[in-house]
Every structure is written in structure tokens, then in C-alpha cells.
Amino acid sequence: MATKQKREPLSQERIVTAALLLIDAVGLAAFTTRALGKKLGCEAMAIYNHFASKDELLDAVADRLMSKTVLPSEGSWRERARALANSYRALARVHPHAFPLLATRRGTLPSAYGMYDRVFAATMKEGLDPFAVACVFRALAHYCTGTALYEINTTAAHADGSATELPPEVAASLPSLAKVAVYFTPTHFDALFQFGLEALLDGFERALLRRAAEQA
Amino acid sequence: MATKQKREPLSQERIVTAALLLIDAVGLAAFTTRALGKKLGCEAMAIYNHFASKDELLDAVADRLMSKTVLPSEGSWRERARALANSYRALARVHPHAFPLLATRRGTLPSAYGMYDRVFAATMKEGLDPFAVACVFRALAHYCTGTALYEINTTAAHADGSATELPPEVAASLPSLAKVAVYFTPTHFDALFQFGLEALLDGFERALLRRAAEQA
């Protein structure tokens, strides 16, 4: 029995899924309502029946992306924080083109509310007060966001060869920069990230102990 | 003596200055080559005689922005790092619309090379090896970038009232999130940033001491 409908009907679900795939494939700059329409088998304007604007669609894509972060269900706050940080950074590796949406858009991301609640509850159960939890969580998130954006930009620059090395004349006149910049390449991404992450966690562990002692 | 030229001639200098002012005034989305032309008293196409593309112009704007960061000339690496971090964050407060250019664009920023060289030289003189310097510097930069982007987005959301509070039904069903989210508002930006910064510096100080001990 031949069907009358050419395509299955549109929905926010389907549109967001296609949008993320298209962004992954062509990048944010080439992500166009018209191109998305073509991918979905409809006209670009059909999308506006499901999203008020391209901007709202991008919010939904960011939310979808966030929902892919994995929170481990066991372990101390430190172990969980470490796992969450790595999961967030992994997201940037899988979706380098879409990830900046998470860092650039306003607003809270509803799909992460449940996850936040679980981490925060577990962390407070270990004795941290809400302010301390806020500090740890925000600092970790910001560290990961900044790292991910840097890694994405640098990887892209290395891929198209636009910034592989420090210009030789710069290296010659700024020797300290040259010595350190050796470690600013993709080869060392993992080492730097893990070192910084542990330092951050160490620092927090100490700060929180000190804080607890003061309040006792 | 009446002058024949209607306007002083264009230059990269003048264009970048006008571009930064325009972005500050109207935001990145409304920053248009045509609007910039109007501001400069010329046609949009005249700009292409000084920059190959809008993209290259934006790179130059990012570079200009970076050159406004202030490095203190005295103090221990810890004091300098703290001052540099605060200066970088201050940049985001003065140029909230333009700041994302720093986080989003590829590539090294030549105008900061000299500054980097001086910080790195001073830090290595205190006994840190190049890898350690790279770790500290990158972690601090990423922490600041992430914080600044978050603060910019959240401030904008609060300004237009789009995300002032957690929806009451969410707060009711996710109590731990609600308790912590109290601190995710502009009122607490400074406290969270400074707490995280000190924790990061503490963590690094310890990590570096441990590293030095292992190598000795």
C-alpha cells in the first residue's frame, strides 16, 4: 500500500536531531534554515511551525547536547566531579562544531536540571554547604568550558595548518614564550587538562576543609 | 582653507577602533559591514581594501581586545597570576559583547605574545619548568574564559528578565538544585570567582611543590 505522505511529519524532536547532525557535518556558519529544510525534506519555512525562530531552535540544540553528558552514580564528590568533567570535555570532542552553543547562549538548560540536582544532593550529603557546592561546581564547569573551547579552536587551526607553529622570528625574540608554547599543542591537551583538573580538585578539597574548620 | 577630503582616510587602526565601539554598542549579531561603513563615513566595500574579509577584521578586533589586558610588573607568580586573571575578567565586564570573540576564534593573538613572554620568563625564574608554566597559565586562562562567558550570558538573561529565577515547580521538585542555584546569580559572581581562583592557585602551589620534590 503506497502511502500518501511523502515524509513522516515534522516534530521538535526530529528537527533538533537533524539540526545537530547538520551542524556536526557542516559547522555553525553553514547551518542554515534552508539547508536544514532540505535535510528534512521540507521547505525552510515549515520549521517555523515548530520553533519561533532559528535562535530558539539553537537553544533546543544546546539543550539536547547538554543532555548527553553522563553523570556517574557512584563515588565521592571528588570522583564524581572528575568523571563529570571528563564527560563534558568528551562532548566537545564528539561535537566540536556544536559545543560553542553551550558556552555562548544565555540561559539555563532544563535538560540538565535533574542531573544537577543529583550531583548537588550527593555532594551536600558529604557535608558541603550550598555555597561550597556552588563554588566547586561552577569552577569545574568554567574550567572545562574554557578548556574545551580552546581545544576546539586550536585543533581546527592545526587541521587547516593556519597556526601550527610559532613564527620563527617570534620564537627567536621571545624565548620564554617559545619554551612554554611547545605545550600548547594538541599532543599535550590531555596532560594539561588532567593536571589542571587535579590541581583544581586539590585546591577545593583544602579550601573546603579550611572552611569547615572555621565554621566548627 | 577648506579641505577637499570629506573624511580622514581609512586605515586598519581606525577600522578596528570603530568596529570595537560598534560591537560594544549594538552587539555582535547587529555588527554589519554596512553599519560599520556608515559609522566610518564610507561604503561597506571600502573596508575590503584594508581587510580581506569580515572574519579577518574580527580577528583584528579580538587582538585589539586582548591587548587591553594589563600585566602587573611586580610580585610573585601567584600575585601576578591573580592580577592577570582579574584583569582578564574585567575585560569581559567592559566589553561583554566583544569578549566572546576571544573565546570563539581560532588562533594565537600576536598582541599578547610580549605579555606572555614576560609572565613566562618571570614564572620560570621562580623555579617552575616550562611544562608547569604551561599548565598553570592554561588552567587560569580557561577558568577565566569560562567564568567570563557564563557571567556575560547570565547577566544578559537577568537584564531582559528571561531567566531571573528557577521556575517554582522546578525548585519544588528538585530541592538540592534550588538550594545551590541561589548562588548562581550576579550578586554572587565576585565571591564565586575569587573562591575558585584561590582554590586553583592553592592547588597549583601544592602540585608544583610535589612535582619539584619528586624531581629533586
Next chain:
DNA sequence: ACCTGAACACCGTTCAAGT
């Protein structure tokens, strides 16, 4: 209710032509 076609008011960028 959902989708299309044509249209509007824009973009960045090109290119031949002006001075």
C-alpha cells in the same frame, strides 16, 4: 493544523568603473 511559494528586507562579497 501543517505546509508551500512568493516576497521582503536584509547579509557578505565581487567587480568594473571612477578619482
Next chain:
DNA sequence: ACCTGAACACCGTTCAAGT
């Protein structure tokens, strides 16, 4: 050498019209 005017190939979005 530097700038302009007109044009090209796009955008996001509107709206009346179709089903």
C-alpha cells in the same frame, strides 16, 4: 591606491494561500 555603485548569491522571516 583607494573608493563607489551596482550587482550576485545568499540569509532569516512574513504572510497569504493551499491542503
